Amino acid sequence: MLKITNLHATVADTPILKGLNLEINAGEVHAIMGPNGSGKSTLAAVLAGRDGYEVTAGSIEYLGRDLLALAVEERARAGVFLAFQYPVEIPGVSNMEFLRASLEAVRSHRGEPNLSAVEFMKLARATSAQLQLDPEFLKRGVNEGFSGGEKKRNEILQMLLLQPNLAILDETDSGLDIDALQVVADGVNALRSPERAIIMVTHYQRLLDYVVPDQVHVLADGRILRSGGRELALELEAKGYGWLRDDAA
Amino acid sequence: MSKNLGQLDRMVHGAYEAGWTTDIESDTLAPGLNEDTVRFISARKQEPEWLLQWRLKAFRHWQTMVHPEWAHVHYPPIDYQSISYYSAPRRPGEGPQSLDEVDPELLRTYEKLGIPLHERAALAGVAVDAVFDSVSVVTTFKDKLAEAGVIFCPISEAVREHPELIRKYLGSVVPFRDNFFAGLNSAVFSDGSFVYVPKGVRCPMELSTYFRINARNTGQFERTLIVADEGSHVSYLEGCTAPQRDENQLHAAVVELIALKGAEIKYSTVQNWYPGDAEGRGGIYNFVTKRGIAHENAKISWTQVETGSAITWKYPSVILQGDNAVGEFYSVALTRGMQQADTGTKMVHVGRNTRSTIVSKGISAMRAENSYRGLVHIGAGAENARNHTQCDSLLIGDRCGAHTFPYIESRNPSATVEHEATTSKVGDDQLFLCRQRGLDPEKAVSMIVNGFCKQVFRELPMEFAVEAGKLLEVSLEGAVG
Ligand SMILES: Nc1ncnc2c1ncn2[C@@H]1O[C@H](COP(=O)(O)OP(=O)(O)OP(=O)(O)O)[C@@H](O)[C@H]1O
Ligand SMILES: [Mg+2]
Numbered sequence: 057m058l059k060i061t062n063l064h065a066t067v068a069d070t071p072i073l074k075g076l077n078l079e080i081n082a083g084e085v086h087a088i089m090g091p092n093g094s095g096k097s098t099l100a101a102v103l104a105g106r107d108g109y110e111v112t113a114g115s116i117e118y119l120g121r122d123l124l125a126l127a128v129e130e131r132a133r134a135g136v137f138l139a140f141q142y143p144v145e146i147p148g149v150s151n152m153e154f155l156r157a158s159l160e161a162v163r164s165h166r167g168e169p170n171l172s173a174v175e176f177m178k179l180a181r182a183t184s185a186q187l188q189l190d191p192e193f194l195k196r197g198v199n200e201g202f203s204g205g206e207k208k209r210n211e212i213l214q215m216l217l218l219q220p221n222l223a224i225l226d227e228t229d230s231g232l233d234i235d236a237l238q239v240v241a242d243g244v245n246a247l248r249s250p251e252r253a254i255i256m257v258t259h260y261q262r263l264l265d266y267v268v269p270d271q272v273h274v275l276a277d278g279r280i281l282r283s284g285g286r287e288l289a290l291e292l293e294a295k296g297y298g299w300l301r302d303d304a305a
Numbered sequence: 306m307s308k309n310l311g312q313l314d315r316m317v318h319g320a321y322e323a324g325w326t327t328d329i330e331s332d333t334l335a336p337g338l339n340e341d342t343v344r345f346i347s348a349r350k351q352e353p354e355w356l357l358q359w360r361l362k363a364f365r366h367w368q369t370m371v372h373p374e375w376a377h378v379h380y381p382p383i384d385y386q387s388i389s390y391y392s393a394p395r396r397p398g399e400g401p402q403s404l405d406e407v408d409p410e411l412l413r414t415y416e417k418l419g420i421p422l423h424e425r426a427a428l429a430g431v432a433v434d435a436v437f438d439s440v441s442v443v444t445t446f447k448d449k450l451a452e453a454g455v456i457f458c459p460i461s462e463a464v465r466e467h468p469e470l471i472r473k474y475l476g477s478v479v480p481f482r483d484n485f486f487a488g489l490n491s492a493v494f495s496d497g498s499f500v501y502v503p504k505g506v507r508c509p510m511e512l513s514t515y516f517r518i519n520a521r522n523t524g525q526f527e528r529t530l531i532v533a534d535e536g537s538h539v540s541y542l543e544g545c546t547a548p549q550r551d552e553n554q555l556h557a558a559v560v561e562l563i564a565l566k567g568a569e570i571k572y573s574t575v576q577n578w579y580p581g582d583a584e585g586r587g588g589i590y591n592f593v594t595k596r597g598i599a600h601e602n603a604k605i606s607w608t609q610v611e612t613g614s615a616i617t618w619k620y621p622s623v624i625l626q627g628d629n630a631v632g633e634f635y636s637v638a639l640t641r642g643m644q645q646a647d648t649g650t651k652m653v654h655v656g657r658n659t660r661s662t663i664v665s666k667g668i669s670a671m672r673a674e675n676s677y678r679g680l681v682h683i684g685a686g687a688e689n690a691r692n693h694t695q696c697d698s699l700l701i702g703d704r705c706g707a708h709t710f711p712y713i714e715s716r717n718p719s720a721t722v723e724h725e726a727t728t729s730k731v732g733d734d735q736l737f738l739c740r741q742r743g744l745d746p747e748k749a750v751s752m753i754v755n756g757f758c759k760q761v762f763r764e765l766p767m768e769f770a771v772e773a774g775k776l777l778e779v780s781l782e783g784a785v786g
Pocket of ligand 2: 096097098141226
């Protein structure tokens with residue numbers, strides 16, 4: 057589904073990604089771990105096509121297409137979803153209005169008919185219930201005054217409504233209480249299917265207890281330093297990242 | 306990121322949709338301004354002697370006045386002798402007429418603007434007075450209003466039919482000495498709307514006036530007077546457009562509102578005058594004096610959504626004369642291209658327990674300058690007066706400006722005056738979030754801007770809130786590939 061080859065990317069002329077390779081098949085869940093500042097969010101931003109992140113070499117193939125040739129919104133409509141590490145607020149724009157506009161954009165791209173107002177409301181209510189998010193949140197401004205954990209749950213709400221092919225979760229587990237972590241993990245597991253793939257960026261192996269990944273990668277210095285199974289995360293938890301660097305050196 | 310700004314710039318480059326002209330025969334007075342001009346207008350309107358004298362007094366006083374320079378706007382000096390002060394579509398008789406007599410070309414003009422005067426069903430519940438250049442061409446729903454005792458007619462007609470009301474109230478809130486443009490307007494005003502709502506009557510429908518400047522080199526100097534008698538209630542909306550012309554056109558209107566004891570006037574404006582092109586050529590100079598007086602327990606509420614004009618100079622104000630009077634000002638001003646807006650309000654607290662609320666939302670894009678100028682004055686007798694001002698600016702791109710000039714004068718220590726101001730940018734983050742969720746950039750900006758304005762749109766009459774949202778969307782539209 058996704059094939060990243062020798063990816064180099066700069067931010068404000070500073071090289072951040074330096075020859076990253078990664079391949080993900082449909083149906084798989086990959087976890088990406090790595091020290092602060094190693095380039096995890098940069099990778100997510102490059103995948104989503106954010107302005108200011110310049111790809112200087114390499115390629116990204118997504119569902120057989122050149123992902124880098126698509127604009128941000130085209131990638132989104134083609135099923136690339138990014139759950140933000142720091143979700144922003146859009147004051148005055150209700151969550152409901154935002155979700156509806158976004159669902160319409162994605163559905164019309166897929167050639168699916170728009171949902172009626174009633175159908176949409178039902179779907180939005182049911183999904184918030186699934187995430188134990190009070191339906192009142194649908195009426196509030198997008199992330200406006202939401203707590204950290206509420207913002208993260210709101211990202212997952214959007215993900216479940218949009219049903220993306222490739223979901224990239226950037227530290228969605230950070231700042232969640234134990235119960236919320238379970239709820240979010242249930243949401244992610246609900247999305248898991250043979251047609252979809254999920255990338256989870258995380259610092260804590262705890263999330264991986266709930267959403268068991270097919271592979272774990274360590275990103276450091278703009279590259280995938282090591283890949284392995286579930287047990288790699290446990291090893292990292294015990295030993296930190298230093299030994300990997302020493303190994304590599 | 307600079308790529309992003311360029312995109313935003315293009316986006317706010319929306320074309321002006323009401324910029325066409327109507328090809329219609331009209332009687333237009335040659336440019337120039339002197340006492341004879343004033344006499345001509347008065348004679349044309351078959352005005353009584355007292356009104357002619359009032360106009361002449363205003364004219365003589367205006368000649369002694371100087372052009373105001375304090376606003377944060379810049380434009381070359383206006384040559385008042387190069388403007389025509391009267392233009393009317395040629396028509397068979399004088400006075401208001403039935404729709405059948407109106408030139409079909411004119412009806413088409415309003416239809417194109419989305420105001421089909423002859424399809425009454427389309428405007429169910431809204432009575433319209435349409436003012437084309439200097440005269441009112443048609444007022445709809447007069448009969449239904451008359452049943453309720455409400456007078457809604459061109460001011461020129463009110464001068465003839467209700468002279469006692471005009472004599473009593475004209476110039477009572479905005480005297481001709483008030484300011485330069487009010488002086489000019491008093492001398493040469495041509496038409497506008499008059500509303501009277503009798504004691505205890507709730508006006509059965511929304512009243513609205515559409516102003517259209519068509520003729521070249523013509524100024525529009527309309528005069529609106531609304532009197533809400535004790536305990537009555539009225540909601541009024543004005544809409545404005547003008548053709549796209551290279552030269553600037555002057556619009557210097559005066560609006561006076563009188564809310565007697567316990568009355569309520571809600572005055573909404575959706576202003577979309579031609580703003581000029583991207584280089585700042587052409588566009589309307591909108592220099593308007595709007596003021597209301599609220600007597601005991603009365604309430605006056607101004608709501609405005611302004612997206613047009615090359616220059617806007619406008620401060621809808623309320624004199625809170627009576628005890629417990631309430632004044633409100635809700636404003637959205639969008640400036641883009643080379644537009645300049647210096648707008649705000651004055652709340653003058655005279656009575657006890659008077660309350661005022663100001664919510665101003667300024668949006669600037671491209672190279673536009675947007676200033677909020679507000680005065681809150683608490684008089685010595687205004688025990689326990691309260692004001693709350695909230696003033697938010699939103700910048701799109703980084704070459705535009707937003708300025709806030711709050712003036713607070715309090716002569717009574719028991720008063721409470723609060724002022725909050727914020728400036729924010731349509732963030733790259735917000736735009737990225739919207740696009741990541743599949744929205745195209747135009748839709749994203751319009752959604753963010755609409756969200757920013759929500760607090761004001763809520764105050765508009767339902768039918769027009771949607772219109773205002775669309776207007777913003779159109780104004781923000783552009784060629785995004
Ligand atoms: N606009 C920018 N200008 C300069 N450097 C930047 C910019 N944005 C990001 N960086 C740098 O890029 C590097 C990678 O940042 P990134 O956010 O991808 O790290 P991360 O792996 O997600 O870290 P964390 O675990 O803390 O979230 C950091 O050193 C960061 O300071
Ligand atoms: Mg990060």
